[in-house]
């Protein structure tokens with residue numbers, strides 16, 4: 001299983017990574033990993049737009065190549081794109097050079113879209129110290145402090161929503177997935193999460 005709230009100890013072990021943006025203001029940072037893909041990314045963009053919310057999409061480079069027009073739609077709507085490697089690589093299982101090259105290939109796709117990107121999120125949240133030190137000058141390596149768990153078939157959409165709401169603080173970075181595996185939970189939780197925090201006066205911004 002997984003924790004909806006990132007344990008503090010991880011933030012102490014990896015202080016060079018961004019886990020949240022603590023603030024007194026009512027601001028939240030929604031992030032969506034693994035797209036862009038047809039239908040689901042479009043659903044997310046439409047949902048965000050209907051709440052006047054902005055979000056950040058950590059894109060898989062190969063998905064940008066396949067679905068460029070969807071990535072462009074996200075940019076046009078004022079959302080941000082970040083780097084999630086070209087092939088959704090697991091840092092802990094990948095040699096340094098291969099990993100960095102894969103990040104660079106994704107970055108090239110983003111550049112081709114005209115995005116001047118400095119955001120990177122390691123797939124599975126797994127990245128080695130060597131990979132961090134190689135990337136940290138070029139990228140803000142961005143993790144999360146609220147894991148919606150939308151990808152898990154073991155939780156119901158209601159649990160996904162309620163635990164995400166409970167784990168949220170001002171300045172939280174919240175992780176949803178732009179991925180078929182997460183579709184059922186995400187499609188239920190995202191609009192209700194936005195509604196809940198909009199009513200409380202929160203703004204949703206890009207990273």
Ligand SMILES: [Zn+2]
Pocket residue numbers: 033034084088123124
């Ligand atoms: Zn991912």
